[in-house]
Amino acid sequence: RKEVEQDPGPFNVPEGATVAFNCTYSNSASQSFFWYRQDCRKEPKLLMSVYSSGNEDGRFTAQLNRASQYISLLIRDSKLSDSATYLCVVSNTDKLIFGTGTRLQVFP
Amino acid sequence: DVKVTQSSRYLVKRTGEKVFLECVQDMDHENMFWYRQDPGLGLRLIYFSYDVKMKEKGDIPEGYSVSREKKERFSLILESASTNQTSMYLCASRKLLGTGGFSYNEQFFGPGTRLTVL
Numbered sequence: 001r002k003e004v005e006q007d008p009g010p011f012n013v014p015e016g017a018t019v020a021f022n023c024t025y026s027n028s029a030s031q032s033f034f035w036y037r038q039d040c041r042k043e044p045k046l047l048m049s050v051y052s053s054g055n056e057d058g059r060f061t062a063q064l065n066r067a068s069q070y071i072s073l074l075i076r077d078s079k080l081s082d083s084a085t086y087l088c089v090v091s092n093t094d095k096l097i098f099g100t101g102t103r104l105q106v107f108p
Numbered sequence: 109d110v111k112v113t114q115s116s117r118y119l120v121k122r123t124g125e126k127v128f129l130e131c132v133q134d135m136d137h138e139n140m141f142w143y144r145q146d147p148g149l150g151l152r153l154i155y156f157s158y159d160v161k162m163k164e165k166g167d168i169p170e171g172y173s174v175s176r177e178k179k180e181r182f183s184l185i186l187e188s189a190s191t192n193q194t195s196m197y198l199c200a201s202r203k204l205l206g207t208g209g210f211s212y213n214e215q216f217f218g219p220g221t222r223l224t225v226l
Binding site: 004008042043044045046087094095096098099100101 | 139143148149150151152153156158166198214215217218219220
């Protein structure tokens with residue numbers, strides 16, 4: 001079983017739609033959680049950290065459920081520029097464990 | 109802005125060649141990392157370095173070695189390249205926060221080197 005699992009997608013949504021991604025992790029001792037964004041043929045970049053209380057950054061909301069060991073990312077009012085692969089990232093040491101990513105394609 | 113640069117965007121080598129991938133960061137970060145990224149497997153950690161002259165094996169170190177002689181530079185070496193090392197290689201750096209415990213600082217990635225071994 002992979003340490004971090006994501007639905008690879010693609011999720012194809014129209015502009016303005018709300019879309020949600022989930023990610024599950026296997027190590028209950030994991031302490032830090034992140035979402036990274038990776039555009040096609042580019043490097044990953046931090047989108048947001050995920051806190052126990054949940055956090056919001058504009059149109060993006062991240063949630064953590066420790067009991068069920070999953071993390072979610074909600075994107076409201078999708079833009080064409082949101083098209084990318086979203087990587088779920090988990091850590092319980094100094095190392096980061098990356099999921100394989102969920103691909104989002106927003107169409108006009 | 110943090111900048112992480114890698115020596116080549118694209119590289120083609122032959123089986124058995126020795127390959128050097130260079131990574132340089134300009135923000136005085138202590139930690140540096142080398143990953144490879146393959147379809148369906150995601151990013152996998154090859155080696156990392158907490159600071160100058162230090163190195164630790166990641167999850168898939170076989171067939172690779174590293175060198176960190178200066179703080180800003182972290183090199184990945186393929187002693188004898190093989191076709192299964194064809195991949196996208198990504199370098200990252202991170203500032204170390206505080207002492208002891210875990211550092212949750214953001215990792216900044218370089219643009220990647222797409223290596224093809226024929």
